[in-house]
Amino acid sequence: MHILCAGTKVVHVTLGDHVSEARMDEALELNGITVTYGGLTALSEVSLVVEPGTVHGVIGPNGAGKTTLFNVACGFTAPDSGTLSWEGTRLDRLRPHDLAGLGIARTLQGVGLFDRMSVLENVVVGADTRARSGFWSSLLGLPRSSREERQLREEAMAVLERLGVASYAARTPTSLPYPVRKKVALARALAARPRLLLLDEPASGLAADEMDELGELVRELTGEMAVLLVEHHMDLVMRVCDQITVLDFGRRIAHGPPAVVRDDPAVLAAYLGDTVEGV
Structure with missing residues (x-):
């Protein structure tokens, strides 16, 4: 059950047996997320916050945990530990079919039409x-x-x-x-008409001019919603994101605005290998 109270900042949300109040001025928050598959740790105590009206990018090399993090935010993967909150409400046992009622929409790597x-x-x-x-x-x-x-x-x-x-x-x-x-x-x-849009590698398969068009659209969307962007095209990420979280081997190794992340020694060593044009 989802009860949205128009004209107020209080929202009652029920997921499973969990009921709580949400404050509409809060953002998506993942706090201390850990996910393991057998003996493999896909994510280790990863935290990030997507503020309203911003684009938050998640980058990292293959196997860094980007897709797992996206799946946690979508409700596809339940974390072993850590919490997920949306608009001030902790979401326990989030499932993909809950997203629409919460004002969250997503796209996937596979188009899924x-x-x-x-x-x-x-x-x-x-x-x-x-x-x-x-x-x-x-x-x-x-x-x-x-x-x-x-x-x-x-x-x-x-x-x-x-x-x-x-x-x-x-x-x-x-x-x-x-x-x-x-x-x-x-x-x-x-x-x-979501308040949060989750984008999983939206630029894959696009030509350079199409990627530029996508970047302009994503920036335009910040007037309507927050965006969590998982992407491997660095130029696009650096151009459109307000904040970037960098993962490597399931751990967060850097976080901040593009100009800071671009020159972070840990990022350069783990992934980029050199400075990236943009911003």
Whole structure:
């Protein structure tokens, strides 16, 4: 159950048997997160805070723990120890299906679109998290949902236009180039109007000009939401992020604004190997 109290900064959230009050001026906070797989420690006491209206990047070499950290934030992976809080509320037993009700949306490395639905219908599914009657009722043509269906489709088209892919609205995802599918997946997440957007390597498969466009969009989104960005394209990360957390072998080795992280000796030794252009 999620009870959002409009006009106030108090929110009651229930996940499993946990009930608490949230303060809307708080951010996403991961505190002391540890995850182990058998004898392998994927994350060791990692902490970070994503402040409202900012982009927080997570970088590190392959195997550093970036994906595991993202999966903890999404509810795919339960930490062995540590806490996850959103808007001042500790989230115990977070599951992926809880995210929409909390005002959180995500994209994944794999685009995860519904291949048998049109692009527009895929994005409507994202907007449907805010609907009363539900997208599946709309597909059945129930009278009570027809007006809402039109509104959701209009909103979905507006997001597709914002991302420059409205011309593909009637096509299915499998007929589209990979970069376009990435944009459609992002459009679906944005259609939910989240307060926090979790992006897992959104620039993969994009050309340089498309990456520049993505960077501009991510910066623009800070006027509407906070963004947690896991990415391996360093130029993009340095250009768009307000804060960066650097992981290596499951540990946080550096944290701070791009200018500080870029010149941190531990970062240079562990990952970058040289200074990175940007900012």
